[in-house]
Amino acid sequence: MIRTRIKICGLTREQDVDAAVAAGADAVGFVMYPKSPRYVAPERAAVLARRLPPFVTPVLLFVNEELSKIVAACAAVPGATMQFHGEETPADCIASAARVQRPFLRAARIPLDSPTDFDLVEFASSFKAAQAILLDAHVEGYGGGGKTFNWSRLPPSVNSHLVLSGGLTPANVTDGILQLRPRGLSLAVDVSSGVESSKGIKDADKIHQFVDAVRAADRQLAENNHVPSSSSTGLPAT
Numbered sequence: 001m002i003r004t005r006i007k008i009c010g011l012t013r014e015q016d017v018d019a020a021v022a023a024g025a026d027a028v029g030f031v032m033y034p035k036s037p038r039y040v041a042p043e044r045a046a047v048l049a050r051r052l053p054p055f056v057t058p059v060l061l062f063v064n065e066e067l068s069k070i071v072a073a074c075a076a077v078p079g080a081t082m083q084f085h086g087e088e089t090p091a092d093c094i095a096s097a098a099r100v101q102r103p104f105l106r107a108a109r110i111p112l113d114s115p116t117d118f119d120l121v122e123f124a125s126s127f128k129a130a131q132a133i134l135l136d137a138h139v140e141g142y143g144g145g146g147k148t149f150n151w152s153r154l155p156p157s158v159n160s161h162l163v164l165s166g167g168l169t170p171a172n173v174t175d176g177i178l179q180l181r182p183r184g185l186s187l188a189v190d191v192s193s194g195v196e197s198s199k200g201i202k203d204a205d206k207i208h209q210f211v212d213a214v215r216a217a218d219r220q221l222a223e224n225n226h227v228p229s230s231s232s233t234g235l236p237a238t
Protein backbone atom coordinates (compact mmCIF):
# COMPACT_ATOMS: atom_id res chain seq x y z
CA MET A 1 0.00 0.00 0.00
CA ILE A 2 1.33 3.47 -0.94
CA ARG A 3 2.04 5.43 2.22
CA THR A 4 1.46 9.18 1.90
CA ARG A 5 4.39 10.95 3.57
CA ILE A 6 3.55 13.53 6.21
CA LYS A 7 5.33 16.74 7.28
CA ILE A 8 4.22 18.57 10.42
CA CYS A 9 5.46 22.16 10.14
CA GLY A 10 6.08 25.14 12.39
CA LEU A 11 7.27 23.24 15.46
CA THR A 12 8.67 25.30 18.33
CA ARG A 13 8.46 22.98 21.39
CA GLU A 14 10.05 19.70 22.43
CA GLN A 15 6.70 18.11 23.28
CA ASP A 16 5.37 18.92 19.83
CA VAL A 17 8.38 17.35 18.11
CA ASP A 18 7.84 14.25 20.28
CA ALA A 19 4.12 14.20 19.45
CA ALA A 20 4.77 14.47 15.69
CA VAL A 21 7.28 11.60 15.85
CA ALA A 22 4.97 9.46 17.99
CA ALA A 23 2.11 10.02 15.55
CA GLY A 24 4.24 8.85 12.63
CA ALA A 25 5.33 12.04 10.87
CA ASP A 26 8.01 11.53 8.21
CA ALA A 27 9.32 15.11 8.48
CA VAL A 28 9.06 18.10 10.77
CA GLY A 29 9.42 21.71 9.68
CA PHE A 30 11.21 24.54 11.48
CA VAL A 31 10.40 28.06 10.30
CA MET A 32 13.58 30.11 9.85
CA TYR A 33 11.61 33.22 8.78
CA PRO A 34 11.95 35.78 11.62
CA LYS A 35 8.63 37.50 10.85
CA SER A 36 6.68 34.30 11.43
CA PRO A 37 5.08 33.66 14.85
CA ARG A 38 6.47 30.11 14.45
CA TYR A 39 10.05 31.32 13.97
CA VAL A 40 12.82 29.40 15.70
CA ALA A 41 16.49 30.42 15.60
CA PRO A 42 18.93 27.91 14.04
CA GLU A 43 20.35 26.96 17.45
CA ARG A 44 16.83 26.28 18.73
CA ALA A 45 16.04 24.21 15.64
CA ALA A 46 19.24 22.24 16.34
CA VAL A 47 18.05 21.40 19.87
CA LEU A 48 14.62 20.34 18.60
CA ALA A 49 16.05 18.36 15.68
CA ARG A 50 18.28 16.32 18.02
CA ARG A 51 15.06 14.73 19.37
CA LEU A 52 14.34 13.19 15.99
CA PRO A 53 14.96 9.46 15.55
CA PRO A 54 16.60 8.16 12.39
CA PHE A 55 14.54 8.49 9.18
CA VAL A 56 12.47 11.46 10.37
CA THR A 57 13.68 14.43 8.34
CA PRO A 58 14.09 17.99 9.67
CA VAL A 59 13.03 20.62 7.14
CA LEU A 60 14.35 24.20 7.41
CA LEU A 61 12.03 26.74 5.91
CA PHE A 62 13.37 29.96 4.39
CA VAL A 63 11.80 33.05 2.86
CA ASN A 64 14.13 35.07 0.61
CA GLU A 65 16.98 34.41 3.03
CA GLU A 66 20.60 35.32 2.32
CA LEU A 67 22.94 32.45 1.51
CA SER A 68 25.17 32.97 4.55
CA LYS A 69 22.20 32.45 6.88
CA ILE A 70 21.02 29.40 4.93
CA VAL A 71 24.52 27.93 5.24
CA ALA A 72 24.63 28.64 8.98
CA ALA A 73 21.17 27.12 9.59
CA CYS A 74 22.01 23.97 7.62
CA ALA A 75 25.30 23.64 9.52
CA ALA A 76 23.32 23.78 12.77
CA VAL A 77 20.84 21.09 11.69
CA PRO A 78 22.64 18.16 10.03
CA GLY A 79 20.71 16.31 7.38
CA ALA A 80 18.00 18.95 7.03
CA THR A 81 16.08 19.44 3.80
CA MET A 82 15.58 23.07 2.77
CA GLN A 83 12.22 24.55 1.84
CA PHE A 84 12.13 27.82 -0.10
CA HIS A 85 8.89 29.68 0.42
CA GLY A 86 9.47 33.19 -0.91
CA GLU A 87 10.41 34.56 -4.32
CA GLU A 88 13.55 32.43 -4.67
CA THR A 89 14.46 31.79 -8.32
CA PRO A 90 15.61 28.40 -9.66
CA ALA A 91 19.16 29.79 -9.68
CA ASP A 92 18.84 30.89 -6.03
CA CYS A 93 17.66 27.42 -4.99
CA ILE A 94 20.29 25.58 -7.00
CA ALA A 95 23.07 27.81 -5.62
CA SER A 96 21.96 27.14 -2.04
CA ALA A 97 21.60 23.40 -2.63
CA ALA A 98 25.04 23.24 -4.26
CA ARG A 99 26.61 25.17 -1.38
CA VAL A 100 25.13 23.07 1.44
CA GLN A 101 24.68 19.81 -0.50
CA ARG A 102 21.12 19.32 0.71
CA PRO A 103 17.88 18.66 -1.21
CA PHE A 104 15.22 21.33 -1.33
CA LEU A 105 11.47 21.72 -1.64
CA ARG A 106 10.08 24.71 -3.52
CA ALA A 107 6.76 26.17 -2.46
CA ALA A 108 4.30 27.14 -5.18
CA ARG A 109 2.02 29.75 -3.65
CA ILE A 110 -1.31 29.17 -5.41
CA PRO A 111 -3.73 32.14 -5.60
CA LEU A 112 -6.88 31.44 -3.59
CA ASP A 113 -9.32 32.96 -6.04
CA SER A 114 -7.81 32.11 -9.41
CA PRO A 115 -5.55 29.03 -9.15
CA THR A 116 -5.69 28.47 -12.90
CA ASP A 117 -3.88 31.79 -13.39
CA PHE A 118 -0.88 30.14 -11.79
CA ASP A 119 1.00 28.04 -14.36
CA LEU A 120 1.97 25.13 -12.12
CA VAL A 121 3.29 23.03 -15.02
CA GLU A 122 5.68 25.82 -16.00
CA PHE A 123 6.61 26.50 -12.36
CA ALA A 124 7.40 22.82 -11.71
CA SER A 125 9.36 22.64 -14.95
CA SER A 126 11.51 25.61 -13.92
CA PHE A 127 12.21 24.01 -10.52
CA LYS A 128 13.14 20.54 -11.85
CA ALA A 129 16.04 20.45 -9.37
CA ALA A 130 13.58 20.52 -6.44
CA GLN A 131 12.93 17.25 -4.62
CA ALA A 132 9.23 18.22 -4.71
CA ILE A 133 6.91 21.15 -5.31
CA LEU A 134 4.95 22.10 -2.19
CA LEU A 135 1.51 23.35 -3.20
CA ASP A 136 0.52 26.04 -0.73
CA ALA A 137 -2.15 28.71 -0.72
CA HIS A 138 -0.94 32.23 -1.50
CA VAL A 139 -1.51 33.99 1.82
CA GLU A 140 -0.21 37.17 3.44
CA GLY A 141 3.00 36.49 5.32
CA TYR A 142 4.12 33.85 2.77
CA GLY A 143 2.75 30.76 4.49
CA GLY A 144 1.23 29.11 7.51
CA GLY A 145 -2.05 30.82 6.72
CA GLY A 146 -4.46 27.96 7.33
CA LYS A 147 -6.22 28.53 3.99
CA THR A 148 -6.91 26.03 1.20
CA PHE A 149 -6.75 26.81 -2.50
CA ASN A 150 -9.20 25.21 -4.95
CA TRP A 151 -7.65 21.78 -5.47
CA SER A 152 -9.89 21.01 -8.43
CA ARG A 153 -8.43 23.93 -10.41
CA LEU A 154 -4.94 22.40 -10.63
CA PRO A 155 -3.76 20.86 -13.91
CA PRO A 156 -4.50 17.12 -14.32
CA SER A 157 -0.84 16.18 -14.18
CA VAL A 158 2.46 17.71 -13.12
CA ASN A 159 5.81 16.04 -13.77
CA SER A 160 7.00 16.47 -10.18
CA HIS A 161 6.63 14.94 -6.75
CA LEU A 162 4.05 17.08 -4.98
CA VAL A 163 3.36 18.05 -1.38
CA LEU A 164 -0.20 19.22 -0.73
CA SER A 165 -0.23 22.03 1.79
CA GLY A 166 -2.32 25.01 2.78
CA GLY A 167 -5.22 24.81 5.22
CA LEU A 168 -5.13 21.03 5.64
CA THR A 169 -6.93 19.62 8.66
CA PRO A 170 -7.93 16.18 9.94
CA ALA A 171 -11.33 16.87 8.36
CA ASN A 172 -10.19 17.66 4.80
CA VAL A 173 -6.87 15.88 4.25
CA THR A 174 -8.42 12.55 3.21
CA ASP A 175 -10.32 14.27 0.41
CA GLY A 176 -7.28 16.31 -0.57
CA ILE A 177 -5.18 13.17 -1.02
CA LEU A 178 -7.88 11.40 -3.02
CA GLN A 179 -8.26 14.43 -5.28
CA LEU A 180 -4.58 15.17 -5.84
CA ARG A 181 -2.85 11.81 -5.66
CA PRO A 182 -3.29 11.20 -9.45
CA ARG A 183 -1.79 14.57 -10.40
CA GLY A 184 1.86 14.15 -9.48
CA LEU A 185 4.60 11.58 -9.53
CA SER A 186 3.82 11.08 -5.85
CA LEU A 187 1.99 13.01 -3.16
CA ALA A 188 2.91 13.95 0.40
CA VAL A 189 1.06 16.30 2.74
CA ASP A 190 2.13 19.18 4.96
CA VAL A 191 0.23 20.86 7.79
CA SER A 192 0.74 23.59 10.34
CA SER A 193 -2.37 25.54 11.42
CA GLY A 194 -4.67 22.54 11.20
CA VAL A 195 -2.91 20.75 14.06
CA GLU A 196 -2.45 23.76 16.35
CA SER A 197 -4.16 25.23 19.40
CA SER A 198 -2.44 28.55 18.57
CA LYS A 199 0.27 29.62 16.13
CA GLY A 200 3.40 27.59 16.88
CA ILE A 201 1.69 25.54 19.60
CA LYS A 202 0.70 22.10 18.31
CA ASP A 203 -2.13 19.94 19.64
CA ALA A 204 -1.04 16.30 19.96
CA ASP A 205 -4.59 14.98 19.53
CA LYS A 206 -5.01 16.95 16.30
CA ILE A 207 -1.67 15.61 15.05
CA HIS A 208 -2.81 12.02 15.68
CA GLN A 209 -6.20 12.73 14.07
CA PHE A 210 -4.44 14.20 11.04
CA VAL A 211 -2.20 11.16 10.62
CA ASP A 212 -5.19 8.83 11.04
CA ALA A 213 -7.03 10.72 8.28
CA VAL A 214 -4.02 10.39 5.96
CA ARG A 215 -3.91 6.65 6.61
CA ALA A 216 -7.64 6.45 5.84
CA ALA A 217 -6.91 7.93 2.41
CA ASP A 218 -4.11 5.44 1.85
CA ARG A 219 -6.42 2.56 2.70
CA GLN A 220 -9.12 3.89 0.37
CA LEU A 221 -6.62 4.24 -2.48
CA ALA A 222 -5.46 0.66 -1.88
CA GLU A 223 -9.06 -0.59 -1.86
CA ASN A 224 -9.64 1.30 -5.13
CA ASN A 225 -6.55 -0.49 -6.51
CA HIS A 226 -4.81 2.82 -7.15
CA VAL A 227 -1.68 1.84 -9.01
CA PRO A 228 1.08 4.42 -8.65
CA SER A 229 2.67 5.57 -11.89
CA SER A 230 5.96 3.82 -12.59
CA SER A 231 7.86 7.07 -12.10
CA SER A 232 6.53 7.39 -8.58
CA THR A 233 7.91 4.04 -7.48
CA GLY A 234 10.81 3.59 -9.84
CA LEU A 235 9.38 0.19 -10.68
CA PRO A 236 7.69 -0.79 -13.94
CA ALA A 237 3.96 -0.24 -13.67
CA THR A 238 2.23 -3.56 -13.12
Ligand SMILES: O=C(O)c1ccccc1NCC(=O)[C@H](O)[C@H](O)COP(=O)(O)O
Nearest residue numbers: 009036142143144145146166167192193
Ligand atom coordinates in the same frame (compact mmCIF):
# COMPACT_ATOMS: atom_id res chain seq x y z
O1 LIG B 1 4.33 28.49 8.99
C1 LIG B 1 4.67 29.66 8.88
O2 LIG B 1 4.52 30.50 9.79
C2 LIG B 1 5.30 30.15 7.61
C3 LIG B 1 5.72 31.48 7.51
C4 LIG B 1 6.30 31.93 6.34
C5 LIG B 1 6.49 31.08 5.25
C6 LIG B 1 6.07 29.75 5.34
C7 LIG B 1 5.47 29.29 6.50
N1 LIG B 1 5.02 27.98 6.59
C8 LIG B 1 5.28 27.09 5.49
C9 LIG B 1 4.71 25.74 5.59
O3 LIG B 1 5.29 24.79 5.05
C10 LIG B 1 3.33 25.56 6.16
O4 LIG B 1 3.23 24.26 6.68
C11 LIG B 1 2.35 25.75 5.01
O5 LIG B 1 2.37 27.11 4.62
C12 LIG B 1 0.95 25.32 5.40
O6 LIG B 1 0.53 26.06 6.52
P1 LIG B 1 -0.99 25.87 7.07
O7 LIG B 1 -1.90 26.40 5.99
O8 LIG B 1 -1.01 26.67 8.32
O9 LIG B 1 -1.19 24.40 7.31
